[in-house]
Amino acid sequence: MEGKKLQQRADQRTQELPGVELTFPFGEGWGVYKVRGKVFMLHTEVTGEPIVILKATPADASTLRDAHQDITPGYHMNKRHWITLHPGGDLDGPSIDDLVTESYLLVVEKLPKKQRPVDPDLFGKVEL
Known part of the structure; x- marks a missing residue:
């Protein structure tokens, strides 16, 4: 995914997750969710x-880094x-959504x- 679209996609996913707040404790250059x-x-x-x-389990972080040059x-x-x-x-949009969701759930x-x-x-x- 290109440039700003990566951040925009991740931000869009956070808006679908309950209880999320965006803060800027380090100034406008750092969005902290x-x-x-x-x-x-x-x-x-x-x-x-x-x-x-994003947060990841150590095993997932290692696997993702090995599988994707952009991680x-x-x-x-x-x-x-x-x-x-x-x-x-x-990385495509659904993959970014999944990584953001997993980070959220880990916390x-x-x-x-x-x-x-x-x-x-x-x-x-x-549920079916």
Whole structure:
């Protein structure tokens, strides 16, 4: 996905997730997305390109980095638990949506049950 479209797609997905707030604690150059006060996504262009930074399990982060040249360790974050999405690679819109959702759910599942805006075990699953 190209340039700003990467950030726009990720931002659109956050708008569909309950309890998300966008803050700018580091200035206008850093969008920080939180659920119940906990960070699950950041975006910036301080690297010279529009990037999106997401939480991931260490195993998923490693697999994603191996499979996609446009996914690298988290910029200015714990390299085992965060990934950076770069524009211009083979990531499509649905893949970005899935990565944003997974990052969100990783944070939600660590919240006390009373604070969770969704049940992370059931969110997005359709009953037949």
